[in-house]
Amino acid sequence: MTVTEAPNVARAVETSDKVASHLHPTPSYDLADHPVPTGREEIWRFTPIKRLGGILEGEASDAHLTWETDLPEGVTLRQITAEEARALGESLPADRPSALAVANAGGAMLLDVPAELELDTPVVVRLRGSSADDLVWGHLVVRVGNHAKVAVVLEHAGSARYAASTSFLVGDGAQVSAVTIQDWDDDAVHLGRDAIRVGRDAAVRHSAISFGGLVRLNTEVVYDGPGGEAELLGLYFADAGQHLEHRLFVDHNAPRTRSNVDYKGALQGEDAHAVWVGDVLIRKVAEGIETYESNRNLVLTDGCRADSVPNLEIETGEIEGAGHASTTGRFDDQQLFYLQSRGIEEDEARRLVVHGFFADIIKKIGVPALEERLMATVEAELEKNVGARPGAGA
Amino acid sequence: MATLEIRDLHVSVDTENGPKEILKGVDLTIKDGETHAIMGPNGSGKSTLAYSIAGHPKYTVTSGSVTLDGVDVLAMSVDERARAGLFLAMQYPVEVPGVSVANFLRTAKTAIEGQAPKLRTWIKDVNAAMEKVAMDTTMAQRNVNEGFSGGEKKRHEIVQLELLNPKVAVLDETDSGLDIDALKIVSEGVNRFREQGDRGVLLITHYTRILRYIKPDFVHVFVDGKIAEQGGPELAEQLEAEGYDKYVRAAV
Ligand SMILES: Nc1ncnc2c1ncn2[C@@H]1O[C@H](COP(=O)(O)OP(=O)(O)O)[C@@H](O)[C@H]1O
Ligand SMILES: [Mg+2]
Numbered sequence: 001m002t003v004t005e006a007p008n009v010a011r012a013v014e015t016s017d018k019v020a021s022h023l024h025p026t027p028s029y030d031l032a033d034h035p036v037p038t039g040r041e042e043i044w045r046f047t048p049i050k051r052l053g054g055i056l057e058g059e060a061s062d063a064h065l066t067w068e069t070d071l072p073e074g075v076t077l078r079q080i081t082a083e084e085a086r087a088l089g090e091s092l093p094a095d096r097p098s099a100l101a102v103a104n105a106g107g108a109m110l111l112d113v114p115a116e117l118e119l120d121t122p123v124v125v126r127l128r129g130s131s132a133d134d135l136v137w138g139h140l141v142v143r144v145g146n147h148a149k150v151a152v153v154l155e156h157a158g159s160a161r162y163a164a165s166t167s168f169l170v171g172d173g174a175q176v177s178a179v180t181i182q183d184w185d186d187d188a189v190h191l192g193r194d195a196i197r198v199g200r201d202a203a204v205r206h207s208a209i210s211f212g213g214l215v216r217l218n219t220e221v222v223y224d225g226p227g228g229e230a231e232l233l234g235l236y237f238a239d240a241g242q243h244l245e246h247r248l249f250v251d252h253n254a255p256r257t258r259s260n261v262d263y264k265g266a267l268q269g270e271d272a273h274a275v276w277v278g279d280v281l282i283r284k285v286a287e288g289i290e291t292y293e294s295n296r297n298l299v300l301t302d303g304c305r306a307d308s309v310p311n312l313e314i315e316t317g318e319i320e321g322a323g324h325a326s327t328t329g330r331f332d333d334q335q336l337f338y339l340q341s342r343g344i345e346e347d348e349a350r351r352l353v354v355h356g357f358f359a360d361i362i363k364k365i366g367v368p369a370l371e372e373r374l375m376a377t378v379e380a381e382l383e384k385n386v387g388a389r390p391g392a393g394a
Numbered sequence: 395m396a397t398l399e400i401r402d403l404h405v406s407v408d409t410e411n412g413p414k415e416i417l418k419g420v421d422l423t424i425k426d427g428e429t430h431a432i433m434g435p436n437g438s439g440k441s442t443l444a445y446s447i448a449g450h451p452k453y454t455v456t457s458g459s460v461t462l463d464g465v466d467v468l469a470m471s472v473d474e475r476a477r478a479g480l481f482l483a484m485q486y487p488v489e490v491p492g493v494s495v496a497n498f499l500r501t502a503k504t505a506i507e508g509q510a511p512k513l514r515t516w517i518k519d520v521n522a523a524m525e526k527v528a529m530d531t532t533m534a535q536r537n538v539n540e541g542f543s544g545g546e547k548k549r550h551e552i553v554q555l556e557l558l559n560p561k562v563a564v565l566d567e568t569d570s571g572l573d574i575d576a577l578k579i580v581s582e583g584v585n586r587f588r589e590q591g592d593r594g595v596l597l598i599t600h601y602t603r604i605l606r607y608i609k610p611d612f613v614h615v616f617v618d619g620k621i622a623e624q625g626g627p628e629l630a631e632q633l634e635a636e637g638y639d640k641y642v643r644a645a646v
Contacts, residue, residue: 333451338488338538341448342502342554343476352501356492356537 024249024279027092031058031103034096043095046275046307047216048243053161053189055135058100063134065160067109068126074117075150077125080110085141090167090195091222094249097191098165098218105139105165111152115145115171122151122177122367129160132187138164142178146171146199151367152178159185159213165193168206172199172225178206179367183377184213186242193218198257200225207365208246208263210236211377216245223254232261234276235361235374237381238304240269247277248293252286261293264361266354267304268384275307278324287318297328298357300350354382396463396479396561398424398447398594403458405439405446413454416442418619420458422596424562429588429595431605431630434616435638440598441485443616444566447596448482449475462562477506479561483551483568485598490538495550496520498538499557506558523556526586527579544571552583562594563587569604581607602634618645 025043026033036056037044049056071077080088085108093099102108111125129136142152148171156162170176182190190213198204198221208217221230230250238244250259265274276295297306310324332353339349355375362374405417416439424430434440446453447460449472460467462478470478490498499520504510511519521531527549539547548568555563565584569577581604587593588608597608605613605627613629614621615638622641623629 334488335490337448337450337472338484338490339498339502340472341476341482341484342498342558343473343505344501345473345505346471348501348505349473352493352498353490356490359492 024281025094027094029086029092029099029102031096031099034093034099037096043247046245046277048214051189051214051243052191053132053135055100055161055163055189055191056096058104059135060104061135061137062106063136063160065127065129065136065138065158065162068128069124072119072121072123074114075119075123076112078110078112079107080141081107082139084108085110085139085167088141088143089169089197090141091197091220093165093193094195094220095193095218097163098193101137101163101165101193102139104137108139108141111140111142113142113144113148113150116147117145118149119151122153122179122369124153124155126155126157128158129162129184129188130158132159132161132185132189134160136160136162138162138166140164140166141169142167143169144171144174144176147173149175150177152176153181153367153370154179155181155183156190157183159188161189163191165195168194168196168204170197170199170202170204172202174199174202176202176204177366178204179365179370180208180217182208182210182213182215182217184215186212188213190215190217192216193220195220196222196230198223198228198230201227203229203231205231205233205366207233207235209234209365209374210244210246211381214243216247218247218249220249220251221259222251223257226255226257228254229258230260231364232259233361233364234263234265235358235365236263236265236274237378238265238267238272238274239381239384241271243273243275245275247275247279249279250281250291252280252282252289252291255286256288257286258289259291259293261295262361262364263295264298264358265296265306266298266300266357266378266381267306268300270303272304273307274305277309277311279311280313280322282312282314282316282319282322284315287316288320290320291322292324294325295327298354299328299330300354351379351382354378396426396592396594398480398562398596399459399461400447401459403443403446403460404456405442406454406456407442407452408454415456416453416619417446420620422614422621424594424596426561426592426594428612429597429608429610430612430614431597431599431610432614432616433599433602433630433633435642436600438616439619440616441566442619444482444485444564444596444598447480447564448472473505476560481555481558481560481563483548483555483563483565485566485570487539487547487551489540491540493538494535495538496534499534499554502554503557519557523553526556527552527583529553545573545576548572548580549576552580555587556583559587560593562596564596564598566598567600569599569601577604578607584608602630605630615641617641
């Protein structure tokens with residue numbers, strides 16, 4: 001088991017005042033600012049560019065995903081122009097897929113949650129693609145008014161070559177739980193970007209859950225005022241030949257803001273590849289902030305690869321705390337032995353341990369309607385490996 | 395009736411410099427109703443013996459046999475051994491994050507019995523077993539051994555002994571690290587198990603202290619991977635007075 005823990009700021013990357021973040025490109029709507037990557041760029045070096053189905057070339061297309069939703073009273077969904085989306089204050093695109101999505105989608109969908117609306121049940125939007133032949137550009141804005149309290153679940157399934165920019169504009173004092181589920185068919189490609197603006201004293205929990213398809217998801221957080229809080233959670237399960245990439249960028253641009261990143265993933269099968277990149281930038285003004293990021297991978301078989309890269313860039317020393325942890329562990333034989341020594345069969349013991357590994361993150365996601373389903377999906381993924389001799393031998 | 399028979403057992407572990415022999419020919423027979431104490435200095439191979447009986451994959455049996463009522467134990471997987479009636483209380487019980495004690499106990503009981511226990515009586519049984527070892531029953535909702543104190547982990551092993559009720563229990567230094575109250579509680583648990591009359595116990599210990607509460611029928615001195623001397627309870631008293639020095643020197 002390789003364990004690297006860095007619970008302090010000493011190993012942070014040093015940056016100068018002038019560079020906003022050398023790890024992150026300058027956001028822009030202009031496609032010229034986001035040239036077609038070669039694969040050698042820092043932000044593309046883990047991505048299998050050749051397997052992206054030509055999305056990065058940026059051909060026009062008016063194919064769509066089908067949308068299915070039951071909107072609670074007060075919540076609306078309507079089409080707006082790209083200019084209106086811009087005027088609402090969405091974060092500028094930070095990479096080529098999101099810039100292309102905004103340029104080519106021909107307008108955005110606006111999911112609008114009015115101020116002070118409090119909902120007990122989540123707003124679920126089911127997005128479905130019909131074929132990997134379809135190239136789909138997506139542009140979505142989720143606006144949550146001041147002091148509203150809501151959970152929004154975006155579920156992706158079926159197949160498509162899909163690039164999308166999704167903005168979450170979270171008003172002051174609002175409490176938002178946003179969940180994005182990638183449960184695509186194997187041949188789907190999803191280049192997504194979830195850009196979150198956290199209002200003053202607002203609390204946002206964003207959960208990225210990836211099971212199927214080739215997925216590259218950027219989650220970005222920026223604060224619109226002091227006191228905001230972001231909890232960024234992730235759960236993924238990469239199978240043989242599958243690439244799941246989660247990239248995070250938290251821009252602590254306001255004082256007394258907080259962020260906590262917690263991603264957990266399992267990998268099994270030949271050439272299963274998971275990538276996690278967690279960039280946290282603490283700007284000069286961001287005094288009294290607190291941040292922690294953690295990524296834990298559980299490697300179930302031989303032949304898997306987990307890349308896990310935490311980056312802290314710190315421009316002020318006046319912070320409450322900053323740290324990160326990244327572990328990639330083989331399946332724990334001691335746990336397996338203990339359970340088996342109580343009569344529990346190996347498959348069942350393995351299931352219990354993986355179940356246990358994910359249990360806390362599923363609980364943290366905090367959408368009760370999802371809990372059971374996520375566990376069931378984890379177990380279905382695990383089934384694929386039953387029978388195959390696990391690589392984590394004695 | 396249950397007899398655990400260990401014959402000329404040789405066991406190695408893999409090291410960077412190739413395999414290293416730890417057990418060098420162990421002979422031991424535990425008949426039903428008998429309690430055998432194995433005493434020996436640190437590093438003599440006591441845990442290796444316990445783990446080898448339970449089937450830990452780290453240890454390779456190079457020769458010899460282990461049978462339970464004549465059936466070859468070494469051919470069985472770890473879980474099959476447990477279902478055949480063997481139980482190992484570990485020196486260092488393992489933490490299993492995200493798996494609750496309640497779920498763990500129910501899954502284990504179901505595996506051992508071949509069917510799920512009746513819910514209502516089972517909850518009562520679990521609570522009773524925990525109360526007997528002075529464990530707060532709310533601990534059933536905690537994750538297995540996670541954040542438990544050393545003493546709580548050992549008491550949790552005894553709860554499992556009580557609920558799973560094996561034919562033969564191997565207790566690996568269950569007494570280590572316990573204060574006198576906890577030691578008494580754990581010993582009472584082992585004695586309840588023995589009082590059934592037909593259960594075998596292999597009590598591995600470094601200290602004689604626990605033998606004041608659990609009276610063994612036989613005592614074996616374990617040094618350098620094998621049994622150096624055996625006798626009755628009086629051997630424990632002699633060890634208490636003289637220590638292991640004499641045997642360790644003889645083995646060098
Ligand atoms: N993986 C290993 N590599 C090398 N030596 C080992 C390994 N595991 C155990 N040993 C050695 O085996 C011996 C017996 O260990 P153990 O069975 O734990 O003894 P005890 O329980 O009596 O203290 C010790 O000398 C220990 O160092
Ligand atoms: Mg030991």
